[in-house]
Amino acid sequence: MIVCVCKSVSDRKIRAAIAEGADTFEALQFELGIGTCCGKCEPSAREVMAQCGLCETECGVERRAPSQPMHVTFYERKAA
Numbered sequence: 001m002i003v004c005v006c007k008s009v010s011d012r013k014i015r016a017a018i019a020e021g022a023d024t025f026e027a028l029q030f031e032l033g034i035g036t037c038c039g040k041c042e043p044s045a046r047e048v049m050a051q052c053g054l055c056e057t058e059c060g061v062e063r064r065a066p067s068q069p070m071h072v073t074f075y076e077r078k079a080a
């Protein structure tokens, strides 16, 4: 799937660049040119980054503040 129409960059190219070490959006911009023309591809490119496990870096996903409690729901498994 083409992510950046302006530079003809697919999600495969983005994943390959990430596998080769590009771990920030800025690095992907430098390597592939994504988001450097109209910029409309940035959210989709960041989504690909998140799918590759880069959500804890500078991909734009919000980090939870340490003081905020995390809501956890436990489900009980019923025997058949």
Ligand code: FES
Binding pocket: 003, 004, 005, 006, 007, 034, 035, 036, 037, 038, 039, 040, 041, 042
């Ligand atoms: S679609 Fe990527 S810069 Fe325009």
